[in-house]
Amino acid sequence: MSNTLTFKRENWLAKAFQKLLQNKLATFAFFFLIFEIIIIIMAPLLVPFDPTKTDISIRLAPGFWAMNSPKFVAGHFLGTDHLGRDVLSRLLMGGQISLSVGFVATSIGLIFGVTLGLLAGFYKSLDNVIMRFMDLLFTFPGILLAMLIVAMLGVSTLNATIAISIWSIPGFARMVRGKVLTIKEEDYILAIRSIGASNFRILFNHILANCMPLIIVISTMRLASSIMSIATLSFLGLGSPPPNAEWGAMIASARDYMWQAPSLIIIPGIVVMITVISFNIVGDKLRDILDPSMKENN
Amino acid sequence: MKKFTTKFLAVLITLLVITGCSGKTTAKTAVDPSLRVIINAAPSGFSPLKTNDVASTYVNAQIYETLYRRSVDGSKYVPLLATAEPVCSTDGLTCTISLQKNVKFQDGTPFNAAAVKYTLDKIKDPKYGSARASIAASIKEAVVVDENTIQLNLSYPDGVLLAKLAHTNSAIVSPTADAAADLMVKPVGTGPYTFVSYTSGSEVKLTRNTTYWGKKPNIKDVTIAIVKEDATAISRLETGEADFVAAVPVQQVDRVKALTNSTLYTKEGGAITYLAVRVNSSINAITTNLDFRKAISYAINRQAWVDSLNGYGVFSASVLGPKIFGYTAAAEKFGYAYDLAKAKALVTAGGFGAEELVFTFSNTSMNTALAELIQSNLKEAGFTNVKLNPLEFATYLTETKDDKTFDIGLFAWSNVTGDGSEMLEPNFSKTGVNRVRYNNTEFEALVQSSKTTLDKTKRTEFLEAANKMILNDAIVVPLYNSFLIYAASKKVQSVEMDPGGIFYISDFTMTE
Numbered sequence: 001m002s003n004t005l006t007f008k009r010e011n012w013l014a015k016a017f018q019k020l021l022q023n024k025l026a027t028f029a030f031f032f033l034i035f036e037i038i039i040i041i042m043a044p045l046l047v048p049f050d051p052t053k054t055d056i057s058i059r060l061a062p063g064f065w066a067m068n069s070p071k072f073v074a075g076h077f078l079g080t081d082h083l084g085r086d087v088l089s090r091l092l093m094g095g096q097i098s099l100s101v102g103f104v105a106t107s108i109g110l111i112f113g114v115t116l117g118l119l120a121g122f123y124k125s126l127d128n129v130i131m132r133f134m135d136l137l138f139t140f141p142g143i144l145l146a147m148l149i150v151a152m153l154g155v156s157t158l159n160a161t162i163a164i165s166i167w168s169i170p171g172f173a174r175m176v177r178g179k180v181l182t183i184k185e186e187d188y189i190l191a192i193r194s195i196g197a198s199n200f201r202i203l204f205n206h207i208l209a210n211c212m213p214l215i216i217v218i219s220t221m222r223l224a225s226s227i228m229s230i231a232t233l234s235f236l237g238l239g240s241p242p243p244n245a246e247w248g249a250m251i252a253s254a255r256d257y258m259w260q261a262p263s264l265i266i267i268p269g270i271v272v273m274i275t276v277i278s279f280n281i282v283g284d285k286l287r288d289i290l291d292p293s294m295k296e297n298n
Numbered sequence: 299m300k301k302f303t304t305k306f307l308a309v310l311i312t313l314l315v316i317t318g319c320s321g322k323t324t325a326k327t328a329v330d331p332s333l334r335v336i337i338n339a340a341p342s343g344f345s346p347l348k349t350n351d352v353a354s355t356y357v358n359a360q361i362y363e364t365l366y367r368r369s370v371d372g373s374k375y376v377p378l379l380a381t382a383e384p385v386c387s388t389d390g391l392t393c394t395i396s397l398q399k400n401v402k403f404q405d406g407t408p409f410n411a412a413a414v415k416y417t418l419d420k421i422k423d424p425k426y427g428s429a430r431a432s433i434a435a436s437i438k439e440a441v442v443v444d445e446n447t448i449q450l451n452l453s454y455p456d457g458v459l460l461a462k463l464a465h466t467n468s469a470i471v472s473p474t475a476d477a478a479a480d481l482m483v484k485p486v487g488t489g490p491y492t493f494v495s496y497t498s499g500s501e502v503k504l505t506r507n508t509t510y511w512g513k514k515p516n517i518k519d520v521t522i523a524i525v526k527e528d529a530t531a532i533s534r535l536e537t538g539e540a541d542f543v544a545a546v547p548v549q550q551v552d553r554v555k556a557l558t559n560s561t562l563y564t565k566e567g568g569a570i571t572y573l574a575v576r577v578n579s580s581i582n583a584i585t586t587n588l589d590f591r592k593a594i595s596y597a598i599n600r601q602a603w604v605d606s607l608n609g610y611g612v613f614s615a616s617v618l619g620p621k622i623f624g625y626t627a628a629a630e631k632f633g634y635a636y637d638l639a640k641a642k643a644l645v646t647a648g649g650f651g652a653e654e655l656v657f658t659f660s661n662t663s664m665n666t667a668l669a670e671l672i673q674s675n676l677k678e679a680g681f682t683n684v685k686l687n688p689l690e691f692a693t694y695l696t697e698t699k700d701d702k703t704f705d706i707g708l709f710a711w712s713n714v715t716g717d718g719s720e721m722l723e724p725n726f727s728k729t730g731v732n733r734v735r736y737n738n739t740e741f742e743a744l745v746q747s748s749k750t751t752l753d754k755t756k757r758t759e760f761l762e763a764a765n766k767m768i769l770n771d772a773i774v775v776p777l778y779n780s781f782l783i784y785a786a787s788k789k790v791q792s793v794e795m796d797p798g799g800i801f802y803i804s805d806f807t808m809t810e
Contacts, residue, residue, distance in 0.1 A: 054674040056602040082549070083671050155688070237661060242686050243670040255529050256549040256663050 012213075019289045026285035029278035036275065040095035047089040048075060052243045055084035060261045063087065081250070081264055082257050090245035091271060097246045098272075101161050101239075102227040108165035109226075110219055113172020114211070120173065121180025122203055131177065134170040142167045143232060150238040157246075160239040164229045168222055175218055179211050213290035220283035224276045231272050247272050330506075330518035331808035333790065336531045336543045338662065339691040340499045340524045343482035346469035347421055350429035350724075351695055352712060352799065355466050356544055357502050357522055359800050361404075362469035362487030365395065365414070366460055370805075372621070372716055372797035375464045379409065379488065383460070390455030390752055395463075397446045401511040403472035405486045411442040416473040418450075430467040432723050432730055436749065454750035457757050461715035466800060490515045490804035500524060504803075515804035528663055532785075535560050541787040541808070544801065547664050548610045554785045564610065567782035567797050569712035570619050570721075573598065573672060573775040578735040580705045584653050589644050591772035594706065595634035596641035597679035598672055604778045611778040617721065617765050619779040621797060624718025624748070624761030633769030633776075638679060645680035654683045658698060659708035661688035668777070669708060698733045709733065710780075714798035718761040719748045726768055734773055741767050 021027050039046065061071050063079035073080065078087040120130040137145065149163035183189065184207060192202055231248030233239030240246035242253075247268045254264030341354035346362045349355070365380040377383065379401065384393040401409035420426045421434040428434075436456035441449040452459070462468060475486035485493045490510045494503035504520040523540070525531040528547045534540040536557055546554055546562065554562045575591045584590050604613040614620055616629030634640075645651055657673065659665045666688060673684045687704065689697060697703050713721050724730035727745050728737065741764055748760035768774055784801075786793045790808050795801045 052670070052674055052677065054671050056599075056606045056671060059606055082667055083674070085674075237688070242666055242688065243673055253663065253666065255527075256547070258529065259553050260549075 016213075016286065016289045020282070020285055023285055026281055029281040032274070033278050033282065036095070036278075037099065040092060040099055043092035043096055047086075047092050048077075049086035049089045051085060051089040051093040051245045053085060055080075057084065059084040060257060060264075062261070063263060063267075065263075078267055079261070079263055081254065082261075085245075087250075087264065087267060090250060091247070091268060094245035094247050094250060094268070095271070097157060097240050097244060098227055098230055098248075098275075101157065101164065101230040102223050105161050105164035105168060105226045105230070106219055106222045108161075109168025109222065110172055110215065112165075113169040114176050114208075114215060116169065117173040117176025118180055118203055118208060118211075121177040122184060122199070122207065127177075130173065134173045137166070137170040138174075143229070146229060146233060147236070147238055150233065155238055155241050157240045157244065160230055160233050163233070164226050167229070168226065171222065172215075172218060175214060176211055179214050180207055183207050183210050217283055217287045217290055220279055220286060224279035224283065227272070227279070228276055331516065331789075332519035332521070333517045333542060333803060333806065333808060334540045335520060335522045335803070336525045336534060336540045337522055338524070338526055338528070338531065338545055339660075341496075341502065342692055342695065344485035344493065344496070345471070345481035346466055346487070347417070347426070347428050347430075347471060348482060350467055351691070353524070353691070355714075355800060357504075358469065358485065358487075359466055359489075360491040360504055360520065360803050361485045361489045361493055362466075362471065363489050364464055364466065364469045365397075366464040368461075368464050368714070368716065368796050368798065370794045370796050375460045379414075379470060380463075384450070384463075391452050393450045393452065393459065394443065395448050395450070397448065398511065399446055401488055402509060403475065403486055403488050404492045404507055404509070405472055405475045407472045407474045407486075409470065409488050410445050411448040413470055413473055414448045415440040415442055416476075417468070417470045420471070420476070421468060428467070430465065430724065432727075433462045433465055433468045435729060436462075455752050456749060457752045457754075458715065458717045458719050458749060461717045461720060465714050465720070467714075490802075491520060513804070516807040517803060520803055526662075532557075535785055535787065538787065541790050542793065542801075542806075543785045545799075546783040546785050547662075548607050548783065549663070551608070551610060551783060557785075560785050560787050561793075562783070562785045563793060563795070565782040565795060565797065566612070566621060567712065567780060567799055569710055569780045569782070569799060570614075570617070571668070571708065571710045571777045571780060572617070573706060573777055574709055574734045575706050575773055575775075576704060576734050577771075577773060578737055579701045580735075581656050581702050582653055582705050584650065585705055587648065588772065589648050590650050590653075592634055593641045593644035593648070593650060593679060594676065594681075595772045595775050596637045596644065597681070598675045598775055598777075599636045599638075600775070600777050601636065603668065603671060607778065610781045610783060612781075614779055615769070615776060617768055617774050617776055618718040618761060619713075619776075621779070622713055622716055622718050622721060624721075624758055624765065626758065626762045626765075629762060629765050629769075632766045633774075634772060641679035651680045651682055653681070654685060655681065655705040656685050656687050656703075657706050657708075658687045658689060658694065658704035660691045660694040662691075665708055672708075699731060707733070708777075712799045714800065716797060718765070719745060719757075722761070722764050722768070723749070726773065736768065736771075736773055738767065738771070 058073045058080055059082055061073045061076055061080040062069055064077055066072055076086050081087055116130050120127045145167050146163035150159050153159040192206055230239050234246040234248030235252045240249055250268040251265050257264055337353055337356050339353040341357050342351050343349045343354055346358040363379050366375040367378045369376055379398050381396045381398055384395045386393040403409055418434050418437055418440045421428045436452045436454055437450050438453040439451040443449050471481055472486040490507050491504040492507045494505050496502045502522040506515055506518045528550055531543050532550045532553055535543055575585050575594060577585060601613055604611050615633055616625055618624045659669045669686055676684050698707055711721055722745050726736045727742055744760050744764040748757050751757050782795055782799050784795060790806055792805055792807055794805045
């Protein structure tokens with residue numbers, strides 16, 4: 001019995017992946033993300049300069065697009081910022097913060113959100129308590145809630161991560177609860193129950209397994225918005241504190257030099273944009289593939 | 299595409315018509331000009347006696363008046379609510395000041411010797427909570443001679459009495475208004491503008507004082523908006539949503555110069571930005587070690603920062619800048635000039651590298667850049683654990699006063715009076731706020747002497763010695779002396795600012 005189940009599950013994931021690769025845009029986005037993640041993980045080995053090392057004598061040097069300019073400084077491929085720090089190094093090291101906050105915040109949101117959603121959907125007695133609390137969190141606009149949390153805890157990367165994860169919880173909980181409500185009425189759950197499976201086993205081995213496609217889709221989408229969120233918080237001075245080279249913080253500090261060196265805003269801006277769009281494209285495509293209603297057609 | 303173009307044109311034409319119309323109507327209805335000012339921090343309150351931050355001073359200088367005022371070129375003090383310079387006895391211990399007649403506070407209370415006495419008594423009263431009690435330190439007693447004459451009995455001959463009476467923190471307040479309500483929210487002075495309203499953190503509204511005793515100001519309504527975003531402030535000037543920006547950061551200078559509707563003004567001012575090491579009651583007790591502090595002084599490449607200011611800043615190694623009384627050329631040799639090798643040697647010898655240091659500053663973009671630069675300088679010297687602690691301006695002001703809140707910090711001091719004692723006493727002496735908690739009896743004695751001596755040569759000597767002491771103790775690392783940079787719309791004329799950075803809107807005139 002369990003063999004068949006395992007087989008089916010592998011089949012489902014592999015099939016989804018195959019389908020994803022049939023779409024050119026999604027394939028491109030997917031491999032771009034893999035490439036980006038590898039580069040950023042290896043960033044400490046790759047960066048040409050210490051990202052916080054200043055050299056004010058070469059401040060606001062242009063990058064490769066103005067190689068012939070007398071202000072261009074060899075080695076600084078993407079130019080330097082207002083304190084003469086290397087933009088490429090900052091971009092790569094900043095990516096470590098942006099991506100890790102994105103992943104960690106999404107994971108925390110996922111763990112708590114999914115657990116709460118499962119419990120709320122499965123146990124009628126808990127439903128009201130949990131979901132009303134989630135509604136309470138939903139009433140705050142996300143960024144406001146995060147700002148409130150950071151204001152209470154103080155400005156640090158960890159606190160920003162906590163803020164973003166708390167804000168991710170209700171989204172996960174609500175979606176999973178809805179899914180659980182439909183799954184728990186299915187015949188196969190009744191069958192498992194009638195052969196004597198415990199609630200725990202039903203909930204985590206069967207219901208959770210059937211929620212997986214949904215969870216994967218929301219997580220991917222959520223990753224994109226978490227990366228956006230940390231960039232936003234840093235932009236507002238509430239995320240990663242200086243001198244950390246977080247992407248949003250880079251944009252924020254470059255605002256004052258917008259007229260002299262627009263590349264300082266454009267470069268991190270483009271990187272945030274491409275990353276977020278890629279996660280969204282992959283998430284979108286996965287939803288198309290994993291949506292049960294579409295699955296029946298195949 | 300064609301459809302889109304037509305729609306776009308339609309919208310454009312509508313907009314043009316609307317803006318065209320509104321432009322005409324305002325031109326017709328405007329009788330009295332109104333001024334929109336932008337400042338970059340929220341005032342902490344509207345009592346001149348209880349606030350000493352630049353944002354509050356910007357507002358309070360319009361509402362209240364002092365006995366004397368520093369001229370815009372900074373060269374002398376001119377009588378304002380007084381009619382002439384104080385007449386002092388030969389021993390310098392009694393000074394008599396005659397006051398303007400027929401002056402009324404905005405609440406109708408007459409301005410007289412009793413009001414001056416009331417104000418000076420409040421400044422002295424420790425329970426009142428004056429921001430600058432040291433202003434009245436030399437005054438033993440203020441005696442009302444008659445309605446328009448006040449006599450000050452001093453405990454020692456005071457060399458900076460005039461400068462102190464010209465300080466915005468000694469502005470005369472209405473005794474009835476102060477007794478009736480909190481001046482911090484309901485200001486009442488004798489100035490050319492009366493307070494209308496304050497929307498917390500957003501804007502202050504003032505209007506012309508119709509019963510003003512002096513020359514009627516040209517501008518009627520004033521809105522002082524708080525815009526913390528430098529780029530936004532300049533954008534407002536560009537679009538005509540603001541007429542005067544009180545402080546333009548260096549990064550925005552080129553942009554303002556390019557604006558066709560505005561003028562950029564610069565003036566060498568007396569404001570110094572410095573890095574201070576808190577000697578006592580810091581978070582990390584290592585700051586009491588002189589070698590440690592010396593290493594910090596040696597590590598900071600100040601010239602490089604000044605060079606990046608494109609000429610809008612002057613480097614001076616002296617705590618008392620070149621424009622301040624008490625400055626001597628010899629002071630440039632005091633302290634510890636940038637020397638990375640020496641810094642590294644001290645760090646290695648003392649094993650300071652891993653010491654955690656909390657570095658507090660107020661979070662303007664300029665300060666943040668400077669703090670990041672200093673952190674990077676310190677890192678090069680071997681200090682690997684410097685934690686930046688950017689704080690919002692009001693929080694920064696209160697937190698840096700408390701015990702054990704920081705190790706090193708960025709501070710600025712725009713010297714309103716232009717006198718050296720007025721820098722050293724409030725910042726580093728026990729009788730002042732002394733954020734760095736400097737505790738040195740010899741230094742105290744020098745500062746006291748600089749205040750109690752009338753002879754200018756002697757005073758310079760005392761100030762020089764005090765300056766040297768504080769620099770050699772490596773308490774202060776002077777970073778740069780800033781320029782006053784401000785901008786105004788071309789509609790505004792006679793825009794003036796004194797070297798302390800204070801402007802009086804009653805000086806300004808406007809044309810539509």
